[in-house]
Amino acid sequence: MTTTLDSLRRTPNALSPHYSRFRVADRLLLTGHSHQAWPDVALAGQVDAFTDAAQAVDAKWDLAFAKAQRLRAGFRALLGDPTADLALGGSTHELVVRFLSALDLRARPKLLTSDGEFHTLRRQLARLAEAGVEVVRLPAAPADTLAERLAAEVDDRTAAVLVSSVLFATSRIVPNLGALAGACARTGTELLVDAYHALGVVPFSLPDDGLADAWVTGGGYKYLQLGEGNCFLRLPPHAATLRPVVTGWYAEFGDLSTAPAGQVGYAPGGDRFAGSTYDPTSHYRAARVLDFFAEHGLVQPLLRAVSLHQTTRLADRFDALDAPPSVITRDRDAPREAHGGFLALRSPRAGELALALAERGVLTDSRGEYLRFGPAPYLADDQLDQAMATLGELVNVPR
Incomplete structure (x- = not known):
């Protein structure tokens, strides 16, 4: 079975039915850099x-x-x-x-x-x-x-x-x-x-x-x-x-x-x-x-292309929020190609924001002053957009 970037961008995502037990189509799981969902075959x-x-x-x-x-x-x-x-x-x-x-x-x-x-x-x-x-x-x-x-x-x-x-x-x-x-x-x-x-x-x-x-x-x-x-x-x-x-x-x-x-x-x-x-x-x-990845053509070139697309989309949507840099910002000194598989956002409120996002159904995590958004191949573009829009509601609320 051939998997393409386009098939993963759409709603429903082409892979999401194979992750039914983790309910990836119904949840905004942006913890992919720490714990990605397992395909259903893992239980087998x-x-x-x-x-x-x-x-x-x-x-x-x-x-x-x-x-x-x-x-x-x-x-x-x-x-x-x-x-x-x-x-x-x-x-x-x-x-x-x-x-x-x-x-x-x-x-x-x-x-x-x-x-x-x-x-x-x-x-x-x-x-x-x-x-x-x-x-x-x-x-x-x-x-x-x-x-x-x-x-x-x-x-x-x-x-x-x-x-x-x-x-x-x-x-x-x-x-x-x-x-x-x-x-x-x-x-x-x-x-x-x-x-x-x-x-x-x-x-x-x-x-x-x-x-x-x-x-x-x-x-x-x-x-x-x-x-x-x-x-x-x-x-x-x-x-x-x-x-x-x-x-x-x-x-x-x-x-x-x-x-x-x-x-x-x-x-x-x-x-x-x-x-x-x-x-x-x-x-x-x-x-x-591993056999599931092989069957679906989830090989390194495709996985890198998917990752770059997803983290770039998240970064672009974050930039569009125009959030106050004193509240949250990101590294713009290097292109996305110089980064790995997640978007790191720097904020003195990183831990607080991760908890607030979780309360709104967006699962991320934080490490020190970094709030981390980790996409995965089973997420559609609409889900990425929704997750970042939720962050926008939090960082642009007057405190």
Whole structure:
């Protein structure tokens, strides 16, 4: 089935009947950058997991591992890396912790990052700093120079640079990460790129972006509609030399014959960073949703075109409100192509406005001083217009 931008702009939206349980045609769900609706087939995936467990009992794991492989294939396609070694996890946090535990922080005590990272990095790095690890944070703004500024700070004391490809609060894309990767390679520094806010909405290609030697983490809770529990860590080729201290018994699967006597051995490939027994239901759900995307032609070029159309329409409708800049404004210093999949509006009343919008049936969210409108492919243009008109009623009311 071919899906087109025009078919998604119309009312009813061509995809909306497939999201009946989330009632996307009847609700203004502008939380797509955080939690997109799941297509109805996701429920069938969860039923599949129960059915396999009931019928196969402990033998279900071979069936579950096949779903995990389907998930890996989906992530590999989005990364433009068909042979990527991927460790899977329930959250990016557990995967990042394993990554951090593999670094030699005694020899290289410095971690370099920005002040615009998602909570997974923000909180964990802040706690490591309290424990004595040297954590250097550079301002995330301006995003256009962030990669170069990080590269200038990399030295032979730096164990790793940890940075997002799209900033989660402002939606700004961080360009020139390949140059940062080069600086890391020259000093033997690891580069971890958080691609969570890119995959499924912003083109991302490891070879094209010069990130073949980078670690990449992300997941499917946001733009991919896979729900919770579907995250990954992409290992660069040299990862085979690293030994995470935080390690689960699934990392014992495979050939461990190369481990020196008396040392803990590790499986090859992505399983080197594996955890332990997990709930495979999320992978069953993900497999169904990935197949749904494939069936409807929801591939990266179309998804990016839809996203740019929707965020541009929201931005244009916002500009037409002529709201007082002291109340609410947006970044006009860069084109929409320099942004990810949501419109970030800056306001000292961001949290208050998000609550007021929700009371009027428009679901958004806020992060600090940013009110975020996150569209999704199942929303029609009329719904976007209605959502922004509701905001207009709030910001132009005298206080």
